[in-house]
Amino acid sequence: MTTVLVRSIRSGRRIATAAVSAGGVVTVLVAPFVGQLISDTLSFRLAYLAAVPFLLAALLAATVSGIALLMARRPVPTPYGMPYPSPEYRH
Secondary structure, three states, rough: OOHHHHHHOOOOHHHHHHHHHHHHHHHHHHHHHHHHHHHHHOOOHHHHOHHHHHHHHHHHHHHHHHHHHHHOOOOOOOOOOOOOHHHOOOO
16 A cells, blocks of 8 residues: 555655655554563553553644645635625626
């Protein structure tokens, strides 16, 4: 899926997308070992709690970027059409 995503993106963003995707793959591979290390060393509860700040940061970033994207693309509605007459209909 990552390969298809990287190929479908414009050339200027391919490197950034590949780097982020590679970071995600490395995280998926390393996280179980780090979680096991924390669980064995301290407590299994701490292994679960260690993910909470990262989860909240990701949720906040997704929310802020989603709202910003939504606001940038949404046209400002006018309740009754154009706020002023077009130049063609002025007398």
